[in-house]
Amino acid sequence: MRKTRDLTEGRVLTSLIRFAMPVFAALFLQSLYGGVDLLVVGQFSHTADVSGVSTGSVLMQTVAMVVTGLTMGITIFVGQKIGEGRREEAGRAIGTGILLFTALGILLTGLLVGGAGTLARLLHAPEEAYEQTCAYIRICGMGGVFIVLYNLLGAVFRGIGDSKTPLVTVCIACVCNILGDLFFVAVLHMGARGAALATVLSQAISVVLSLVLVRGRPLPFQFRPSYLRLDGFYLRRELALGAPIALQEFLVGISFIVIQTVVNAIDVTASAGVGVAEKVCGFIMLVPSSYAQSMSAFVAQNMGAGKAARARAALGYGIATALGVAVVIASFSFFRGDLLAGIFSRDPEVIAQAHDYLRAYAIDTLLTSILFCCVGYFNGCGHTFFVMVQGIVGAVLVRIPVVYLVSMRPHPTLFQIGLATPCATVVQITLCLLFLLWHRKSRSARELPV
Incomplete structure (x- = not known):
């Protein structure tokens, strides 16, 4: 039986x-299990299948980012209520969230399955990989409900201070996906279709397993069947916290879709190279990404308990430790990114293109160690509107314009295009x-005696 963790006690760093x-x-x-799709396809299928998985993955990653952003509203709200000791309110918020995200999952499935062809065209999927891209999007779309419910359950677990249960479920799902990829792609030679099918089945298993694990265990919130209703108060609070994050994630995702679209217009090799590089980036960004999610729950509980100094200390520790790890990872990615790209492809040209793009991302690895910790801190404080604003500025006013300016140059390299991200x-x-400076200054002014 897994226990939830009280994040308001003990040494901050520990x-x-x-x-x-x-x-x-x-x-x-x-x-x-996202990278295994590309790894197996890269080893057992053609470049067109690699491009199809690459292009489809960018879209599905954007969908997952938006859903994760929305569920962050539940993580923050539930974390605050548990920090305040209001167990019933936490349970009612979860009940509202279940209905909200179930409806979202159904809507998402319809949009992805019905609009796969249109989406592939909008992404400028290379003609050689158009059918593979459509198939990947359509099959992954069939698991839209599972994508949403998985992220919802993870948000609830993190909100109550339990980060271990999601680990168990995703571990089993990962094993299932690896086995599925080997069967559908390596044995049945289904290419991009097989990779998508393995992903959907593994997500379904993860959701079912999460529901099994949560039954009969002690929880730090009250929950009754009557809480399964769209309560207007909790719905507004969850959307007020989660919608700005979701919008920001959506626009960030759009900016990366723009990058993929620009690269797709170059040729299928460049398209596959960026897809391979993005999979590698998923790994080299793990430390700041994990801090972003953890910081939100940690800060939410401590702010709810009135321990603002403890929350601020977590921000400092998070930046210092994440940056220390990033120096090592960024150095290796910049100078020997070809070794990392070679894991996902056997094509020397694809590997070379991926390494070129990774050199730009290596720079960004250092910077995101600071940014992601700050974003997690502000989310936990409930300043999700600011998080949305800074994300929109970065995506819409910087990343997209820089990509287009670079793409207008004669023979732009993937390194030059990739520099839009650290900018x-x-x-x-x-x-x-x-x-942060303004917030601390205004807070200090409010605390001065009149």
Whole structure:
């Protein structure tokens, strides 16, 4: 029986790392079972299948980011209520969230399955990989409900201080996906279709397993069947916290879709190269990504308990430790990214293109160590509107314009295109630091005696 963790007690760094490690492991396994799709397809199928999985994955990653952003509203709200000791309110919020996200999953399935062809065209999928891209999007879309419910359950677990249960479920799902990829792609030679089918089945298993594990266990919130209703108060609060994050994630995802679209117009090799590089990026960004999620839950509980100083200390520790790890990872990615890309493809040209793109991402790895910790801190404080604003500025006003400006140059390289990402991150970090200074100054002014 797994116990939830009280994040308001104990040493700050120790508590943060203990909570973040299972989140890191779960994200690693998520990246692994997403990366295995491309790895197996790259080893047992053609470049067109690699391109189809690459292009389809960018879209599905954007969908997952938006859903994760929305569920962050539940993580923050539930974490705050548990920190305040209001167990019934936490349970009612979860009940509303279940109905909200079930409806979202059904809608998502219809859009992806029915619009797969249109989406592939909008993504400028290379003609050689058009059918593979459509198939990947359509089959993954059939698992839309499972994508949503998996993220919802993970958000609830993190909100109550339990980062281990999602780790167990994603570990089993990862094993199932690996076996599925080997069977459908390596044995049945289904290419991109087989990779998508393995992904959907593994997500379904993860959701079912999560529901099994949660039954009969002690929980730090009250829950009754009557709580399964769209309560207007909780619905507004969850959307107020989660919608800004979701919008920001959507626009960030769109900016990366723009990158993939621009690269798709070059040729199928460049398209596959960026797809391979993005899979590698999923791994080299694990530490800041795990801190972003962990920081939100950690800060939410401590702010709910009135321990603002403890929350601020977590931000400092998070940036310092994440940056230390990033120096090592970024150095290796910049100089020997070809070794990492070679894991996912046997084509020397694809590997070379992927390494070129990874050199730009290596720079961004250092910067996101700061940015992601700040974003997690602000989310946990409930400042999700600011998180949305800084994300929109980075995506819409910096990343997309830089990509288009570079693409207009004669023979742009993937390194030059990739530099749009660290450029956006620098601007976002600047905004975060300015907001942090303003917030601390205004807080100090309110606490001065009159």
